[in-house]
Amino acid sequence: MDQEEESRNGDSTHNHSHSHNHGLHHVSKKPKLAPLITEPDISAEFSHHQPGVARINNGSFGSCPKSVLAAQREWQLKYLEQPDDFYFNTLRKGILKSRTVIKGLINADDVDEISLVDNATTAAAIVLQQIGRAFAEGKFNQNDTVVMLHCAFQAVKKSIQAYVTRAGGSVVEVQLPFPLISEEEIIKEFKKGLEKGKENGKRIRLAIIDHITSMPCVVIPVGKLVKICREEGVDQVFVDAAHAIGSVKIDVKEIGADFYVSNLHKWFFCPPAVAFLHCRKSNSSPDIHHPVVSHEFGNGLPIESAWIGTRDYSAQLVVPSVLDFVNRFEGGIDGIMERNHEQVLKMGRKLSESWGTNLGSPPEMCAGMVMVGLPSRLKLLSEEDASKLRGHLRVYFGVEVPIHYQASKEDGEGGARDKDGIITGYARISHQVYNTLEDYEKFRNAILRLVEEKKVCKMLLTE
Numbered sequence: 004m005d006q007e008e009e010s011r012n013g014d015s016t017h018n019h020s021h022s023h024n025h026g027l028h029h030v031s032k033k034p035k036l037a038p039l040i041t042e043p044d045i046s047a048e049f050s051h052h053q054p055g056v057a058r059i060n061n062g063s064f065g066s067c068p069k070s071v072l073a074a075q076r077e078w079q080l081k082y083l084e085q086p087d088d089f090y091f092n093t094l095r096k097g098i099l100k101s102r103t104v105i106k107g108l109i110n111a112d113d114v115d116e117i118s119l120v121d122n123a124t125t126a127a128a129i130v131l132q133q134i135g136r137a138f139a140e141g142k143f144n145q146n147d148t149v150v151m152l153h154c155a156f157q158a159v160k161k162s163i164q165a166y167v168t169r170a171g172g173s174v175v176e177v178q179l180p181f182p183l184i185s186e187e188e189i190i191k192e193f194k195k196g197l198e199k200g201k202e203n204g205k206r207i208r209l210a211i212i213d214h215i216t217s218m219p220c221v222v223i224p225v226g227k228l229v230k231i232c233r234e235e236g237v238d239q240v241f242v243d244a245a246h247a248i249g250s251v252k253i254d255v256k257e258i259g260a261d262f263y264v265s266n267l268h269k270w271f272f273c274p275p276a277v278a279f280l281h282c283r284k285s286n287s288s289p290d291i292h293h294p295v296v297s298h299e300f301g302n303g304l305p306i307e308s309a310w311i312g313t314r315d316y317s318a319q320l321v322v323p324s325v326l327d328f329v330n331r332f333e334g335g336i337d338g339i340m341e342r343n344h345e346q347v348l349k350m351g352r353k354l355s356e357s358w359g360t361n362l363g364s365p366p367e368m369c370a371g372m373v374m375v376g377l378p379s380r381l382k383l384l385s386e387e388d389a390s391k392l393r394g395h396l397r398v399y400f401g402v403e404v405p406i407h408y409q410a411s412k413e414d415g416e417g418g419a420r421d422k423d424g425i426i427t428g429y430a431r432i433s434h435q436v437y438n439t440l441e442d443y444e445k446f447r448n449a450i451l452r453l454v455e456e457k458k459v460c461k462m463l464l465t466e
């Protein structure tokens with residue numbers, strides 16, 4: 004067995020004994036012996052990926068295997084065959100089954116705490132609209148605050164503008180130190196942010212905490228931050244865990260937030276687009292609604308979300324099929340997660356060693372993605388440079404990877420350096436089951452070539 008098989012599929016045992024029991028992911032009641040997925044099977048499952056392209060950006064859009072796409076097609080046909088029957092007898096039950104699978108995976112108390120929505124952006128609208136309404140209806144004082152990380156996802160920041168600041172709320176942004184060496188650095192900054200949020204007698208109505216930030220990517224000590232929020236009297240906590248399910252273990256009870264969203268189409272192999280939103284039963288605001296109002300308005304978020312008008316619900320219905328897919332791998336989704344973590348670190352270290360740079364955070368603060376410093380000789384000095392390099396790598400080298408610009412601090416302190424200067428560019432690499440060593444070698448060689456040819460970002464073509 005070669006290294007790559009190990010990376011995709013655990014050890015070489017061709018039998019495994021984990022549960023196929025939907026919704027009871029942690030419990031193995033009836034061990035079944037089924038053949039593990041093989042290398043050719045994995046390649047076949049992802050054979051729709053554009054050949055010759057190094058897709059090392061699973062983090063942005065995820066991936067969906069052929070067997071799950073086939074299951075999705077079956078649901079679509081089932082609906083088209085007999086829509087009345089599907090609507091009255093099948094849809095609601097199917098969605099409940101998917102929600103039940105999720106409940107088992109995230110250790111929720113009750114399936115009624117789980118709604119399926121399109122994506123993390125929709126979940127943010129759900130949570131922020133109820134905050135906006137409370138401002139608009141005078142339940143909150145003007146200038147009461149929302150606290151979040153400065154690198155919160157752009158769509159979430161825009162939603163705050165649209166729903167909260169417009170209605171009179173104010174926002175405090177907590178700087179995420181980067182590169183970083185320990186979670187203490189984040190905790191310290193977060194506490195400062197909460198202090199700021201409470202200045203002049205204001206109340207913090209909502210804290211938004213990413214579980215894994217998008218750019219730069221860092222696994223945030225989310226349980227600890229939620230606890231601090233509780234101690235500091237924050238009303239509600241919303242965890243934006245868009246990248247979490249399938250890349251880190253989730254225990255919503257342990258985390259203890261009011262709202263927790265994760266996309267299922269990023270690291271959990273669902274087709275686009277589906278996410279779960281967990282709303283803790285005991286949360287203080289029952290005024291939670293889907294932004295698209297339809298027949299089920301007022302019947303609770305899970306039911307509201309299960310019918311928001313005529314549309315394709317198949318992505319929400321394939322969750323049990325995804326479980327079947329991941330259970331073909333050694334250790335199921337947990338095994339996939341562990342191997343992705345190990346492999347992305349290994350690949351990240353290889354790249355940083357060959358470029359003479361650094362990794363952006365310690366191993367325990369990474370999941371299936373890691374930030375790798377780019378040689379300072381590329382002179383990546385702005386957001387525009389970052390997007391030029393990204394475009395150039397895609398068009399001229401067939402490498403799909405997001406690039407981050409990290410401004411160096413004015414005092415020059417805290418940033419990482421290579422032999423030529425301060426590192427202000429980072430690549431976010433992902434590892435998913437379909438990736439191979441060649442994908443990362445292709446990326447490594449592309450960067451080495453640009454450096455060798457004395458290219459700097461400004462001069463790079465993108466078409």
Ligand SMILES: Cc1ncc(COP(=O)(O)O)c(C=O)c1O
Binds near residue numbers: 243
């Ligand atoms: C942290 C974070 N939040 C929210 C989102 C938005 O996800 P979606 O586009 O599926 O709504 C993303 C997507 O990358 C993300 O990384």
